Amino acid sequence: MGPRLPARRVRAKPMSPFKIYCRALRLLAPEWRLASALAVASVAIATVQLAEPVLFGAVVDALSKQEPAAWIIGLWALLGLGGIAASVTVAVIADRLAHRRRLIALSQAFEQAITLPLSYHAASGSGTVIGTVQRGSDELFWLWLSSLREQLSALIGIVFLVPLAISIDWRMATILGVLAVCFTALNFFVISKTSGGQMRVDRYHSNVLGRVGDVIGNVTIVQSYARLVAEADALRAMIGQLLNEQYPLLTWWGILTVLQRGAATIAMIAIFAMGAYLSSRGELTVGEIVSFVAFANLLIGKLDQLSAFAVRMIQAAPKIAALFELLDEKSAIVERPDAKPLVDVKGHVVFDDVSLKFPGSSQGVFDLTFEVNPGQTIALVGPTGSGKTTTLALLQRLRDPDRGRILIDGHDIGDVTLSSLRHSIAVVFQDAGLFNRSIGENIRIGRPGADDAAVFHAAQLAEAESFISTKPGGYDYVIGERGASLSGGERQRIAIARAILKDAPILVLDEATSALDAETESRIKRAIDTLRSGRTTFIIAHRLSTVTQADQILVLEHGKIVERGSYEELANANGLFARMVAAGGFTVPKATLD
Structure with missing residues (x-):
């Protein structure tokens, strides 16, 4: 039997992907003006994309009737250049905004994590907490960037396309409407089949990462007790559990892709068939048929884009939800609003x-x-x-x-x-608790503003000066994770020097x-x-x-x-x-x- 899936802190009622998406967008509120400007630019981009099929059809009709088409081509070129400029601007600004907000979200999660009680970290595991912060902030970045750069213009384009297509010919527009309904229904069906499974997959994935962090953090024990094969076998068993949960989801997503391709192919055939029939009756021009073919290609591209986003959102939702749970976690220690500083302490x-x-x-x-x-x-x-x-x-x-x-x-x-x-209060623990930083930085944690003379004096009082002077770079020597490059006694003397400096x-x-x-x-x-x-x-x-x-x-x-x-x-x-x-x-x- 493989390793059991550990208990994980979860909400009494997990957030739906839609609620997660809305909350993620609300995190952009501090920069709502910039986000709004990007939304307006997306409207412009969608308008240009819809204008191109119409202009394409107008050019075809003008050429077929041997009428002047230069002005149409010129307008098309002008709109195209404007669309390119708007797309580049949106891409660059959205990228910068998403990167900036990602780092802010990561910082907020980090600040929240280090304020939570030791019991939270003991129950969750440091590897899981680190993974939650990193993966959650990465998924937020993807969501923001994708929404601002692509999905918003895609959604607006679909909304504008419907009345425009109807205005040209309602019968041809009906085919596009049926295609859109099929895509939407297929997505909702597959989402209903996969959302719960994705939550389980994410738990197993988090379990795997937590196990990796736990083993690597204790690699000395693993090697000393000849646990190499046992730990590798245990991890493979956990990966097997992960794949057993992942494979059904991959099957559903594969089926979704096939059905969508099938619906798109049928829609294109129907458009050509209906267009040929209406053209034979003189109810539709060749240019209008060309426009509808372009509309269909545009709609299929937009629907594919939104469908891929929906699937990706289902995959990202558990990771973003875990980050939100971390941010929402209430500290067991709450400072009172009217708390006053403790000053001039005597020690009674x-x-x-x-x-x-x-x-x-x-x-x-x-x-x-x-x-x-x-x-x-x-x-x-x-x-x-x-x-x-x-x-x-x-x-x-x-x-x-x-x-x-x-x-x-x-x-x-x-x-x-x-x-x-x-x-x-100055504390010296049994475990020295050192950072992967220089000796001087570790001592200065006791009093960050201390000058070099104070740091040197604290080290002398802790009788650490003798071994520090033998290290390459002295106080600038980086001691490795948890002070791995120092002996136990050296680590403890650094910790004592830190407490001495705190005074x-x-x-x-x-x-x-x-x-x-x-x-x-x-x-x-x-x-x-x-x-x-x-x-x-x-x-x-x-x-x-x-x-x-x-x-x-x-x-x-x-x-x-x-x-x-x-x-x-x-x-x-x-x-x-x-x-x-x-x-x-x-x-x-x-x-x-x-």
């Missing part, structure tokens, strides 16, 4: 009866109540899953509690701006020294001790050397604080903390105990 932190339960799970944190005075260090310890990281996520408002409140300097963090709150009054160390060897940890500990001076510090740690000097240790189990106190008090209390020490849950360097 209070958790007042705080609880958070994860949806669909018994896990979370419950009844957390504690106080940390400015400059104190508090350590959170406990088994995996006990709620340590969740507690500090609440402090940063990466999540909001279900009950209770968190105060900084007496201000409820729910009442302050997110930007000012997070500027007041925030509250410091969070989430397993910050776990990637370091004993010698490096000793150097980093000196830097952290310097950094902690005068700052309120929260530490999550499994190494006792990082918690022995904490002013208070909170021991968590199943999301609750089960013990609190200093190291000496807890080690002698015969509780969970003491059992963790006795079981080897912490290692204590001899120098720390002396």
Whole structure:
């Protein structure tokens, strides 16, 4: 059995392709004047295209009657040149407009994605989110460009063609009307048969891309565990599922093409037959027959164009809908309209009866109540899953509690701006979280406006200067994706330098020294001790050397604080903390105990 199709965030009632199309066009509203000008130009282009068959027929009639045709040919040439100029203008301006709006849509989706909570990215997967942004914005570009450059003039041309054809001969016009009805009916029929399947195809396609991103992102594990064949087989199975869904749609679209070609051929034969009959009776001139043949060719071309657009729109709709879903996703963390900035932070932190339960799970944190005075260090310890990281996520408002409140300097963090709150907190994670940029740029993330001297000083305090100087280009050395070209200890020191540069009054160390060897940890500990001076510090740690000097240790189990106190008090209390020490849950360097 192949890999199962993962659950995907979907609307309770998916948008129809027509609604998606209308919403996509509304995104052009900021440049409605330019879009309107393009629409007017499209009317002009459609008018010229309709005039050409009429003029063609007039030339034929004039020549057959040996009448002067120069003025008709001159008018035809003038209109043709005007149509060419209008078409070029529309093509260039529409292209620029579509490119510009595509990049704006991509930027908006990017800004929305990075504001969404971690739970959204965990559920969706980074590969899927990236694919949604890229494919959705690409499809919007195609839709805008195609609509403005081709489809609008095609639709207008068909609308104008009907009364013009009727004015020449209603019987011949009826043939064209029947052809248009056949094309429309065939398209609606095939669309009804394929729209649901296309949504499933897009889900499988997104699944394939997500799997590719997941595997490539963990290529070291794949190679180390000899997963090359297994992962390739799994991907082929997923591609097989995708093709099984895609083939029926391709069959319907193939049938649509054949039926449309058949209808077009029958219509042309009918026009020649009816034209010959009416001409034999003297009710239609040869020039008018020629005009109707040109009308038929023009109509068939326009209908083919609109039909291809409809099919392509069905294929694009799920991708654009996914982008709209991303844009519509509501962040779990909402800043209040009257939120005020948190200024002059001293670092007095209070958790007042705080609880958070994860949806669909018994896990979370419950009844957390504690106080940390400015400059104190508090350590959170406990088994995996006990709620340590969740507690500090609440402090940063990466999540909001279900009950209770968190105060900084007496201000409820729910009442302050997110930007000012997070500027007041510097975090060093277990995973350093580095970008594929230079060392200097990664450090400067802590304070973007910092000058080189401040960056160098932060690196020295983090004891990173020694290895940075050995890299080609020093601070300009690009470290690769997630810092792949650095060792674990080097990555962690860059992260610590970043936190030092930020110089925030509250410091969070989430397993910050776990990637370091004993010698490096000793150097980093000196830097952290310097950094902690005068700052309120929260530490999550499994190494006792990082918690022995904490002013208070909170021991968590199943999301609750089960013990609190200093190291000496807890080690002698015969509780969970003491059992963790006795079981080897912490290692204590001899120098720390002396």
